[in-house]
Amino acid sequence: MPLIPLAYVPSSSNVMSSWRTSRPVIDYDKCTRCGICWKYCPDVAIDLAPGEGYSAPNQRFKSLEVPVIDYDHCKGCGICSTECPFSAIEMVREE
Amino acid sequence: MQSANSTMKIMTGNEAVAEGVRLAKVGLVSAYPITPQTVIVERIAEMISNGELNSRYIEVESEHSAMSSVIGGELSGVRSFTASSSHGILYMHEALHWAAGMRLPIVMSVVNRAIGPPWNIWSEQTDTFNQRDTGWLQVYCESNQEALDSIILGYKIAENRNMLLPFMNMLDAFTLSHTSEPVEIRDENLVSEFLGEFNLEARIDLKNPMGYGSLVSPDGPFMEMKKDIRDSMYNLKVIKEAINEFNEKVGGGIPGLIEKFMMEDADYALITTGAISSTAKYTVRKLRRMGIKAGLIRLYFYRPFPGDEIIEAISDLKGVGVVERNSSFGYMGATYQDVVSAAYGRLSVPIKNYVVGLGGRDVRVKDFEFMFQDLKNADTGMRWVNVGVK
Amino acid sequence: MPLTIPREELMEKGHTACAGCGAALAMRYVLKGLGPKTVVTVPASCWAVIPGEYPSAALDVPLVYTTFASTGATISGIREGLDIQGKEDYNVVGFAGDGGTADIGLQSLSAAMERGHNVLYVMYDNEAYMNTGIQRSGSTPYGAWTTTTPVGSRRKYKREEKKNVAEMMISQGVPYVATATIAYPEDLERKISVAKSIRGPKYIQILSPCPPGWYYNSSDTVRISRLAVETKFFPLFESIQGKFKLFKPAKILPVKDYLSIQGRFSHLTEEEIDEIQKAVDRRWESLLQREKQDAIQ
Numbered sequence: 066m067p068l069i070p071l072a073y074v075p076s077s078s079n080v081m082s083s084w085r086t087s088r089p090v091i092d093y094d095k096c097t098r099c100g101i102c103w104k105y106c107p108d109v110a111i112d113l114a115p116g117e118g119y120s121a122p123n124q125r126f127k128s129l130e131v132p133v134i135d136y137d138h139c140k141g142c143g144i145c146s147t148e149c150p151f152s153a154i155e156m157v158r159e160e
Numbered sequence: 161m162q163s164a165n166s167t168m169k170i171m172t173g174n175e176a177v178a179e180g181v182r183l184a185k186v187g188l189v190s191a192y193p194i195t196p197q198t199v200i201v202e203r204i205a206e207m208i209s210n211g212e213l214n215s216r217y218i219e220v221e222s223e224h225s226a227m228s229s230v231i232g233g234e235l236s237g238v239r240s241f242t243a244s245s246s247h248g249i250l251y252m253h254e255a256l257h258w259a260a261g262m263r264l265p266i267v268m269s270v271v272n273r274a275i276g277p278p279w280n281i282w283s284e285q286t287d288t289f290n291q292r293d294t295g296w297l298q299v300y301c302e303s304n305q306e307a308l309d310s311i312i313l314g315y316k317i318a319e320n321r322n323m324l325l326p327f328m329n330m331l332d333a334f335t336l337s338h339t340s341e342p343v344e345i346r347d348e349n350l351v352s353e354f355l356g357e358f359n360l361e362a363r364i365d366l367k368n369p370m371g372y373g374s375l376v377s378p379d380g381p382f383m384e385m386k387k388d389i390r391d392s393m394y395n396l397k398v399i400k401e402a403i404n405e406f407n408e409k410v411g412g413g414i415p416g417l418i419e420k421f422m423m424e425d426a427d428y429a430l431i432t433t434g435a436i437s438s439t440a441k442y443t444v445r446k447l448r449r450m451g452i453k454a455g456l457i458r459l460y461f462y463r464p465f466p467g468d469e470i471i472e473a474i475s476d477l478k479g480v481g482v483v484e485r486n487s488s489f490g491y492m493g494a495t496y497q498d499v500v501s502a503a504y505g506r507l508s509v510p511i512k513n514y515v516v517g518l519g520g521r522d523v524r525v526k527d528f529e530f531m532f533q534d535l536k537n538a539d540t541g542m543r544w545v546n547v548g549v550k
Numbered sequence: 551m552p553l554t555i556p557r558e559e560l561m562e563k564g565h566t567a568c569a570g571c572g573a574a575l576a577m578r579y580v581l582k583g584l585g586p587k588t589v590v591t592v593p594a595s596c597w598a599v600i601p602g603e604y605p606s607a608a609l610d611v612p613l614v615y616t617t618f619a620s621t622g623a624t625i626s627g628i629r630e631g632l633d634i635q636g637k638e639d640y641n642v643v644g645f646a647g648d649g650g651t652a653d654i655g656l657q658s659l660s661a662a663m664e665r666g667h668n669v670l671y672v673m674y675d676n677e678a679y680m681n682t683g684i685q686r687s688g689s690t691p692y693g694a695w696t697t698t699t700p701v702g703s704r705r706k707y708k709r710e711e712k713k714n715v716a717e718m719m720i721s722q723g724v725p726y727v728a729t730a731t732i733a734y735p736e737d738l739e740r741k742i743s744v745a746k747s748i749r750g751p752k753y754i755q756i757l758s759p760c761p762p763g764w765y766y767n768s769s770d771t772v773r774i775s776r777l778a779v780e781t782k783f784f785p786l787f788e789s790i791q792g793k794f795k796l797f798k799p800a801k802i803l804p805v806k807d808y809l810s811i812q813g814r815f816s817h818l819t820e821e822e823i824d825e826i827q828k829a830v831d832r833r834w835e836s837l838l839q840r841e842k843q844d845a846i847q
Contacts, residue, residue, distance in 0.1 A: 232627025
């Protein structure tokens with residue numbers, strides 16, 4: 066078979082964290098698990114995970130899935146922080 | 161050789177190409193009309209409309225789109241075909257590079273027509289000589305039979321997994337495209353057996369999603385990919401085996417990479433491509449009857465360039481003339497440069513360059529007689545034949 | 551949690567789009583809507599570079615890279631090739647930028663739509679040739695700074711109106727034409743569903759803000775595209791079998807709100823912004839008229 070330009074390695078193996086100047090930090094006490102941050106992330110860098118073990122505004126939110134920032138792939142664009150209706154995401158400067 | 165289910169018919173070169181496409185059971189045809197190729201696409205449209213050919217047909221809006229849509233069709237896993245000429249093939253030049261770089265075994269027929277300005281619809285090979293750098297395999301046909309056979313041979317060679325490069329076959333404007341000759345329409349079943357089902361290994365596959373084309377940096381395998389094109393094209397074994405198999409199983413007549421005509425004891429020879437070779441052969445026979453040991457080498461394959469075969473054929477000659485029916489400005493003729501680079505360091509035969517027949521100007525017996533006579537001067541250089549005389 | 555758009559991701563992490571890229575969001579949403587039985591083509595554009603260097607691949611569906619002008623032609627060929635093999639249920643989508651659509655790719659787009667292939671054409675509109683460094687395209691709006699309309703002392707910002715490819719597609723009779731933007735992913739997903747349900751040519755234009763090209767802070771991408779709609783700068787409309795429908799935002803804002811947060815418009819004077827407001831209002835009126843006429847018939 067000849068050497069054909071076919072790309073085959075999923076890009077998720079690329080770590081993008083060095084692109085960041087600041088990182089989003091979610092305050093789970095304010096997070097209502099609305100999913101808006103997950104929805105608007107251009108880098109698919111917010112995963113949805115089971116809610117056990119995360120703090121919550123109150124008991125009713127405990128059973129819901131939570132957004133979790135994937136810091137290997139987050140470029141720190143800040144869209145999640147801007148769009149969060151509950152100001153639950155803060156952009157913290159990287160060292 | 162006539163096999164059980166083949167038929168002889170009188171047909172033009174364009175019709176012969178269409179027959180070749182039908183026999184090859186092409187699944188997608190996408191072409192834009194340009195004189196003198198129009199009959200190819202019209203005839204194919206006819207065949208599809210009355211069920212002789214089961215193929216999709218895209219009436220594209222430009223030649224660039226013709227080649228681009230054929231690229232799409234091949235990638236999806238379907239044997240595809242297009243045809244063009246002159247300005248049309250110039251328009252698709254970018255896409256020709258893309259087809260070769262993507263290693264797609266597309267077959268295209270090109271009716272060789274002059275490039276303007278000024279507008280000229282008659283025979284000249286500049287259009288495809290302009291494409292010799294693209295990585296496409298190239299053959300020039302001398303007859304309508306060869307035009308038909310080259311399509312079948314083309315798919316066989318191109319689709320070989322050790323080749324996987326696109327293939328173009330050429331026919332002279334009007335002299336072949338619109339002139340009728342007896343042509344044997346090869347046996348359909350023999351052709352199907354010869355070609356087999358089209359099975360592109362690297363086609364679009366949902367189970368294996370890949371990026372087709374990608375982006376390669378200087379550190380990436382860019383040069384390796386280009387060298388691979390070069391190496392694959394020079395897999396002469398694939399080409400020679402395909403020609404032998406075609407001659408044995410489908411129908412004879414393909415000469416090989418080149419055709420040698422009366423070369424056994426020749427003193428002087430001309431190297432030609434395309435339909436003018438027939439006039440040249442007539443002249444050779446005429447000169448032989450007069451006792452002049454003339455011979456002719458016709459290049460069937462132009463890419464890959466049959467350098468070794470040519471050198472072997474001309475090594476004992478007193479003079480060789482390379483005949484170009486194309487214009488490549490800046491230095492010597494295109495074919496001449498390829499012949500001389502093959503000869504470098506291996507031969508001291510004087511090699512001369514003749515430019516003939518541009519814009520469809522007739523290349524006559526007396527022009528060939530002039531060239532053979534001129535070779536006796538045993539010098540080098542370029543002469544434009546039958547120019548400026550009015 | 552109840553999600554308002556499909557959950558499955560068909561775009562990988564680790565692609566090399568700029569932080570805050572609208573075009574990355576556009577691709578993410580389009581793929582969610584179409585599902586895994588999809589073949590995507592991209593011409594020379596940001597998206598030809600976003601998947602990263604060989605051998606990196608950013609989509610979980612086949613992605614065919616093409617020459618700049620040939621999106622319309624390539625998707626036609628892929629479509630016919632798949633169909634003749636009985637794979638008529640595959641989605642074929644050409645995902646081209648505004649350069650590859652409004653300018654160099656316009657011919658092949660128009661022809662592909664005219665020939666009626668069952669294909670979806672998505673133009674992600676970042677309003678300039680962004681991949682090559684922010685040169686103007688036919689889709690660049692009036693007033694914008696680009697590197698080839700660099701304002702300067704002679705104020706040579708883009709003086710021509712934005713070429714409206716979506717309206718051109720409507721006038722060509724494309725069965726489904728829509729504009730969308732990444733601030734309203736639910737709306738975009740609905741439009742993709744409508745497109746999927748139609749067998750024939752479809753065209754969707756997605757306004758995709760570009761942080762370096764429009765000169766704004768990357769965190770504002772969604773906010774800016776929302777403002778584009780609320781200020782009527784980028785009207786959202788649909789044309790279904792020739793019937794035109796215009797989306798009227800609940801609150802309408804002055805264009806100044808949209809222009810003032812983008813550096814590419816920072817050179818504009820009050821008078822120029824006024825002119826732009828008038829042009830935006832005029833266009834809005836004509837779109838309203840058009841909707842009214844279609845409703846009557």
